[in-house]
Amino acid sequence: MQLIFPSLNKTWTWSLLLFLMVMGIGCKQEPRTSSTTTTETPSYQPPSFQMDSAYQYVTDQVAFGSRVPGSEAHEACKDWIVAKLTSFGLNVIQQTFPAKLYTGTAVTGTNIIATINPDQNKRILLGAHWDSRFMAEQDVDESTRNQPILGADDGASGVGVLLEIARLLAQSSIPLGVDIILFDVEDQGERSGATETWCLGAQYWSRDPHVPGYMAKYGILLDMVGAHDAEFPVEDLSNIPDYNAQVAGHVSAIYLKVWRLAQQMGKGNLFVKRYVVG
Structure with missing residues (x-):
């Protein structure tokens, strides 16, 4: 499979980074002391998003093979993601949970959670899923429809972008807490539209968040952000x-x-x- 990570994705992550910085700067502004006094808005240059790094993170994930829950590739990729986030100096939580697929298969999933500025009360959530689907039933090539997908776009692209954002935010100083959650067992659902069979990691986390009573101002999910000519x-x-x-x-x-x-x-x-x- 050809990995495609065009300038489109740099645009998305630049927008996201700039949005984070603008939100952070907004928290720093001091109120006016009088009708004749104005306060200059602190200037902040967003860090430079390295597209090559994000591309490499996608390549590294795909190199493990299909990250189907329960497989050796899935376990190896999990360890790699955790090690990468830890190397950025972030606190990383592995939230394991039991899951039963619509096929009846029982698996153990792991939501990978990295926190930036854990002491900040004002928080946002950035998410993606890191597993890849167990079968490519919608592939245009009928001969491969029973095979697992590599998930360069559907899974790895969002993770690659968030790993690069995690690296940059770990080096930046913003008055804002950010939680990056890489959900597991998200893409193993039934194609008929039974929604409860999808997003099992997110369902588990919503019932049992990594911090009791967790609240974020909002969340942004990056899914399938690596397609060619995507909108x-x-x-x-x-x-x-x-x-x-x-x-x-x-x-x-x-x-x-x-x-x-x-x-x-x-x-x-x-x-x-x-x-x-x-």
Whole structure:
């Protein structure tokens, strides 16, 4: 499989990094002392995202083979991700959990959680999944549909981006807490649309977060960010189960912040104002 990690993905991560820094700077601003006094906004240059590093992180994951839960490649890749995050000087938690796939297979999953500025109360969450699907049933080549996928795009690309962001944030000083969660057993669900068979690691974490009572201001999930000529539309939340207009409104506000930033950077052709069903 050819790995594709074009400038599109650098745009996404630059936008995300700049958004994090803007949010952090906003916390630093001092109130005005009088009607005639103004406070200069601290300037901050976002760190330089190294596309080659992120690409290499994707390559390294794919080199293990298909990261199907329960496989040797899955275990080896887990150890590699944990070691990489630890090498950045981050606190890393391995949250193991039992999972049963819709096929009846029992596996042990591991959510990998890295924290930046753990003492900060104001936090955001960045996520991706690090497992790859056990079969390529939608492959255009019918002869490979029973084989596991390598998941360069669907899994490894999001992890590669977040590893590079983790490295940069570990070297930066921002008054904001960031939790990076790499979910496991996310992509092993039933294609018929049985939603409860998907995202088993995220389901487990939502019931048992790594910090009791954990709250984040918002979360951003990076999934399939390595495709050639990909676009990022806005997700329509109105059809989700247990739809909550207030929650959806909060999520929409975050969408608008990120997409508006992309527009300001001249990247509106990538972060398109088109709604898709979630």
